[in-house]
Amino acid sequence: MWIAIAALNLAFAVMLGAFGAHGLKAHATEAQLAWWQTSTDYFFYSALGLLAIGIIAKVIPQIPIKSSFLLIQIGILFFCGSLYIMALGLPRGLGAITPIGGALMILGWLLLAWNAFKYAK
16 A cells, blocks of 8 residues: 555655646746756655655564655645645745645654664664
8 A cells, every 4th residue: 555655645746747838838937947856856856765665664574664754744734735836826825834844854753763763673
């Protein structure tokens, strides 16, 4: 299931990246295009990270990954989603949730590190 969710994230990242490069370019400001690009970059990096976590779950099933995976996935939705929404011209006030998404992604990675350290003992 984890690998499938990561693969879906990667597919959406490709679609949104293509839309930003082709469909949005003619209608958006430079700032909006920069937000879109940042969001797409983080979406790809995070989705690849989720794929790695899914593989870790298969190779080392003793390391609990569910909480890390969910924190990162929710972080993607908040961080990338808020940037995509702002890039589409919706209220910039929604950018207030962007750092929450980033914090959730960071927490997910730190939790994975913690669980990996516990396993290594």
